[in-house]
Amino acid sequence: MSFTLISNPNSLKLGLTGMLGSVALLLTGTTSAHAVNITATLTADNHYGLYYGQADGSGLTFVGRNEKGASGNPGQFNWSLPETFNFNANDGDYLYVLAWDDSINQAWIGDFTLPGGGSLLSNTSDWVYKIASGANPGESGNVPLLTTVASEIGSATWKTPQVSARQGTAPWGTIPGISSQSKFIxxxxxxxxxxxxxNYAIFRTKVALTSVPEPSTLGVIAVAGVMGWMIKRKQKASQAQ
Known part of the structure; x- marks a missing residue:
């Protein structure tokens, strides 16, 4: 990029306007959306698998799950203590929680930290669900195959969860490490x-994940250079008067 020196102070503003336009183009060309970093803390009565991927199930990625069986490791039950996962999703992805129950009570609860300090909690407002056609995997079963889950998502008609309960509700009590505002759903x-x-159920965030674009190093350098040039030119123009 080349700049033409402006000898007439009255035309300084026009010259700077053109250069700032060029810098804007530079920033546009060098700014990119970053991965969406997520910290997820969740548990379920009795089992869950955590995923992220597109609305149609493409790019579906398995993050992790809780213990098999009824006992916790640690914790008395498999739902007594949550698991925490840190991972990078992509712009436009959704979070998915696949969950199923063994018997008696049932629910899952979670707390998700988003980029910029935002949070997403389990509740009936920010999540939707579908009942899968696949069978409940049982107390010691594996999560379904990734291709199977992706197919279920691709054909889903999403509905609003019908029930929730606050932290502290029996039999679960308060799950440590999860916001007091999160709900068992x-x-x-x-x-x-x-x-x-x-059958197992699949819960999905109602809104897609987004990251905050940041200017590249090259764009920051370009802005700094133009700002320095502006100051020098203004000083020279003032001295010439």
């Missing part, structure tokens, strides 16, 4: 229903 009832819980 489920699709139909917090008590086991053999007719609706013979």
């Amino acid at each position: 489920w699709h139909d009832s917090l008590g086991y229903d053999s007719s609706s819980d013979r």
